Amino acid sequence: MTDDTPTPALTELAEAHGIATSYWSFFGDRVTVPATTLQAVLRSMGVAVGSDAEITAALDDIQEEPWRRLLPASLVSRPGARVLLVHVADGHDVTLSIALEDGSWRDLPVPPQEATARTVDGAPVWRLQIPVPVDLPLGWHTVHAWQRPFGGDVNRTASAPFVITPERLPAPPTRPGRRRGWGLMAQLYSVRSRASWGMGDFADLADLAAVAGAEGADFLLVNPIHAAEVTSPIEPSPYLPATRRFLAPLYVRPEDIREVAYLTPTERAVVEAARTPVAATDDDPTRIDRDAVWAAKRLALDAIFLAPLSTGRRAELDAFIAREGQPLQDFALWCALEEHYDGAPRPDDARDISSPLVAELRAQLTTRVDFHIWLQWVADQQVERSQAAAKASGMTIGVMHDLAVGVHTQGSDAWSLRGMYAPRMTVGAPADMYNQQGQNWNQPPWLAPALAEAGYAPLRDMIRTLLRHAGALRIDHVIGLFRLWWIPAGLSPAAGTYVRYDHEAMIGVLALEAHRASAVLIGEDLGNVEPWVRDYLSARGILGTSVLWFEREGEGFRPPEHYRESLLATVNTHDLPPTAGYLADEHVALRARLGLLTRPVEVELAEADAERGAMLALLRERGLLGGEASEQQVIEALNVLITASPSQLLGVALVDAVGERRTQNQPGTDKEYPNWQVPLADGAGAAVLLDDLATHPRFVSLLSAVDAAL
Known part of the structure; x- marks a missing residue:
C-alpha cells in the first residue's frame, strides 16, 4: 500500500x-x-x-x-482594524493617497517604524505596515502608491481597492412599543393564489407579505430566488442555482408587466392560452411542475417582449442595463446559449466565454440576449413592488431573502466567472452521523486569491442585487464565508478537506452592503460551527439562527431564556417536516420509507417519542398546554414558548400555520423524494391558497398568539 x-x-x-x-x-x-x-x-x-x-x-x-507587490491585491478592513502592507525596493521611498468613493482624495501618511526586509529575486525589499485610519468613511475606495528612488522620479506605481466596512450593524428595527420583531417563513414557489401560474410568484410574494404584515409580522423570509436554468429540466432546489447574482424569471407574473395592457386582443389571447393549463393546477396539492410553468410563462413572455416600450419605459430599461453592466450581458448570453444548444451537442469552445465561437454567438443571438436582459429588468421591478407592499403593510423589515451557499457547476456563474472558481473541485460537508460518507453539493468553491484580486466585486454585486429591494438577508451555511469543505473530483466527500477564507473581508463586504441598504443580516450557523465564529458574527451585529428542536441542554431542552440574544429563533426549519409532521413522527416514517435509517425503526420511534414527551412536559410545566391538547394547540404553544427567549427576531413557519405535514426537503435524497416541489396544503392534504389565508382559522390563530405574546 x-x-x-x-x-x-x-x-x-x-x-x-x-x-x-x-x-x-x-x-x-x-x-x-x-x-x-x-x-x-x-x-x-x-x-x-x-x-x-x-x-x-x-x-x-x-x-x-506578497513582497513582489508594491500593494496587496485589495484590503477590506474596519476603521483602524488592519494594516496596509506596502513593499518598497531598497533605496526608495513611497507616497500613498486614497481616492475616496465620493471623488475626493486623502493622503495616507507613512509613520516612522522599524521596517522589516527580505531579499526577493536577489534584491532587498522593505515591508512597511501602514495603519488603516480610524476616521476613514465607510465605502469602496482606492489606495494609490508611488515609489521613487531617494531624490529621483517615480519608477513604479500601483493601486488597489481599499474597502472600509462598518464595525457593527445596528439591531433589527421594531414596531413602536416592541423590543423585537417576528415574521413569517415560507417557500415562495409553494404559495399559490388563484391568479398564479401553477406556482407562487413575485405577485404572490407581495400579497403574502401584505397578509402577514396585517397580522403584525415584521418580515417575510422566503427561499432563494436566484435564477435557475432557462431550459428543461429546471433544477428544483433553490439552493443550487445557475447564478446568485440575478433573479429567477420563473417567478415573474406575466400579467403584471405594464406592456400587457397594450397588447392586442389576439396577443392577449396568447398570454391567456399559455396560462390556462398551468393555472388549472393551482389547487392541486401533489406537486409543483417547474418545467410546465416555465414553458407556459416563456410563451407568454415571448409575446409580451415584442410589445414596444414607451420612451419612459425604454429609459428605465436602459438605466437598468447601464447599472448592471457586463455581468448582465454575460448572464443573458448564457441563457441564450442554453436555449441555442438545448438538446444538442455543445462544442468545448462554447464553454469558454472568451472563445471566438462565443463572441460570434453573442452577435448571432442578440435578440435572445435582449430578451433575457429584459426579463431581469421585469423581475427586478416586480421584486421592488413586493418589498413596497411589505413595507406598506406595516412591516419594519419587509422581505428577507435567502443566499444560497454556491452555484451549480454547469451554471452561469461558473461559466462567466470561471476564473473565480476552483476547477475540478466541489463543495460539500464531511461525514457525520446522518451522512457517513459525507455530502457533495455539486457547487464549485470560490478561489480566495481571485476574489481578492477582483476587490471582492463579485461578492459585492451579488449582495447588492439581493438587498436592493429587501430589508434582510439570510445567509445559508454562513460558516462558508470562513471555511468550506473542498472535494477533489473523483474522490468521495469523506476525502475532502477544509479551505479557509479571509472572513474579515467576506463578512466586511456583506456588512458594508447591508449598512448601505439599511438591512439586517442573519447567518445560518447550525451544526458544526466553532463557538468563536458565533461570537464574531454577534460582535459584527449579524444574527445567528436557532431551531427549537435542536436546542438541547443536558438530557432535555434548553430553556428559551438561555438562547442567545443575537438570533433568529424558530421552531423548525425547511430541512425538517413541519411541526405537525414532526409531532406525528413523519421525520422517522419518511426516512424509513426511503431507506435512510441507519438504526431500527423501533429505536428511532422510541427516541422520537421520548423527545416529544420531554417537549410536551416542558410546555405543561410552563402553563402553555393543558392535559389534553390538540395538534393546533401544541404548535401554538411551541411558537409561544420561543417568545420567552431574548432573541432579537422570531420566525413562524407558514406550513405550521396551516397544519401541513409534508417536508419541503429531505436531506440525503435526490430523485427519491420531491424535494422543493411540495405545494402548500393543510393536514388533510387539501391545497391552501393565498387568497384564503387572511381568514384561515389556524393561520390567524397562530399568528395572533405569537403577536400577543411579544
Missing part, C-alpha cells in the same frame, strides 16, 4: 494556502488529510506539486509573492 502521508514541505505549502492538513471529525477523531487530497486542492489553485522540487519552489513563491 502506498503511503499517503503528506511530507512536512507539502503540509507547510498547504497551510500557507489556507488548506487544512488535519481537522477534528464529527465523531471526535483527529484526521490527517492525505497527501493526494492536499495535492489535488493545490493543483486546483494553480500550484504545481508534481515533485519535491516543485513543492519547494511553490513554497518559496507563496512566501515571496
Whole structure:
C-alpha cells in the first residue's frame, strides 16, 4: 500500500494556502488529510506539486509573492482594524493617497517604524505596515502608491481597492412599543393564489407579505430566488442555482408587466392560452411542475417582449442595463446559449466565454440576449413592488431573502466567472452521523486569491442585487464565508478537506452592503460551527439562527431564556417536516420509507417519542398546554414558548400555520423524494391558497398568539 502521508514541505505549502492538513471529525477523531487530497486542492489553485522540487519552489513563491507587490491585491478592513502592507525596493521611498468613493482624495501618511526586509529575486525589499485610519468613511475606495528612488522620479506605481466596512450593524428595527420583531417563513414557489401560474410568484410574494404584515409580522423570509436554468429540466432546489447574482424569471407574473395592457386582443389571447393549463393546477396539492410553468410563462413572455416600450419605459430599461453592466450581458448570453444548444451537442469552445465561437454567438443571438436582459429588468421591478407592499403593510423589515451557499457547476456563474472558481473541485460537508460518507453539493468553491484580486466585486454585486429591494438577508451555511469543505473530483466527500477564507473581508463586504441598504443580516450557523465564529458574527451585529428542536441542554431542552440574544429563533426549519409532521413522527416514517435509517425503526420511534414527551412536559410545566391538547394547540404553544427567549427576531413557519405535514426537503435524497416541489396544503392534504389565508382559522390563530405574546 502506498503511503499517503503528506511530507512536512507539502503540509507547510498547504497551510500557507489556507488548506487544512488535519481537522477534528464529527465523531471526535483527529484526521490527517492525505497527501493526494492536499495535492489535488493545490493543483486546483494553480500550484504545481508534481515533485519535491516543485513543492519547494511553490513554497518559496507563496512566501515571496506578497513582497513582489508594491500593494496587496485589495484590503477590506474596519476603521483602524488592519494594516496596509506596502513593499518598497531598497533605496526608495513611497507616497500613498486614497481616492475616496465620493471623488475626493486623502493622503495616507507613512509613520516612522522599524521596517522589516527580505531579499526577493536577489534584491532587498522593505515591508512597511501602514495603519488603516480610524476616521476613514465607510465605502469602496482606492489606495494609490508611488515609489521613487531617494531624490529621483517615480519608477513604479500601483493601486488597489481599499474597502472600509462598518464595525457593527445596528439591531433589527421594531414596531413602536416592541423590543423585537417576528415574521413569517415560507417557500415562495409553494404559495399559490388563484391568479398564479401553477406556482407562487413575485405577485404572490407581495400579497403574502401584505397578509402577514396585517397580522403584525415584521418580515417575510422566503427561499432563494436566484435564477435557475432557462431550459428543461429546471433544477428544483433553490439552493443550487445557475447564478446568485440575478433573479429567477420563473417567478415573474406575466400579467403584471405594464406592456400587457397594450397588447392586442389576439396577443392577449396568447398570454391567456399559455396560462390556462398551468393555472388549472393551482389547487392541486401533489406537486409543483417547474418545467410546465416555465414553458407556459416563456410563451407568454415571448409575446409580451415584442410589445414596444414607451420612451419612459425604454429609459428605465436602459438605466437598468447601464447599472448592471457586463455581468448582465454575460448572464443573458448564457441563457441564450442554453436555449441555442438545448438538446444538442455543445462544442468545448462554447464553454469558454472568451472563445471566438462565443463572441460570434453573442452577435448571432442578440435578440435572445435582449430578451433575457429584459426579463431581469421585469423581475427586478416586480421584486421592488413586493418589498413596497411589505413595507406598506406595516412591516419594519419587509422581505428577507435567502443566499444560497454556491452555484451549480454547469451554471452561469461558473461559466462567466470561471476564473473565480476552483476547477475540478466541489463543495460539500464531511461525514457525520446522518451522512457517513459525507455530502457533495455539486457547487464549485470560490478561489480566495481571485476574489481578492477582483476587490471582492463579485461578492459585492451579488449582495447588492439581493438587498436592493429587501430589508434582510439570510445567509445559508454562513460558516462558508470562513471555511468550506473542498472535494477533489473523483474522490468521495469523506476525502475532502477544509479551505479557509479571509472572513474579515467576506463578512466586511456583506456588512458594508447591508449598512448601505439599511438591512439586517442573519447567518445560518447550525451544526458544526466553532463557538468563536458565533461570537464574531454577534460582535459584527449579524444574527445567528436557532431551531427549537435542536436546542438541547443536558438530557432535555434548553430553556428559551438561555438562547442567545443575537438570533433568529424558530421552531423548525425547511430541512425538517413541519411541526405537525414532526409531532406525528413523519421525520422517522419518511426516512424509513426511503431507506435512510441507519438504526431500527423501533429505536428511532422510541427516541422520537421520548423527545416529544420531554417537549410536551416542558410546555405543561410552563402553563402553555393543558392535559389534553390538540395538534393546533401544541404548535401554538411551541411558537409561544420561543417568545420567552431574548432573541432579537422570531420566525413562524407558514406550513405550521396551516397544519401541513409534508417536508419541503429531505436531506440525503435526490430523485427519491420531491424535494422543493411540495405545494402548500393543510393536514388533510387539501391545497391552501393565498387568497384564503387572511381568514384561515389556524393561520390567524397562530399568528395572533405569537403577536400577543411579544
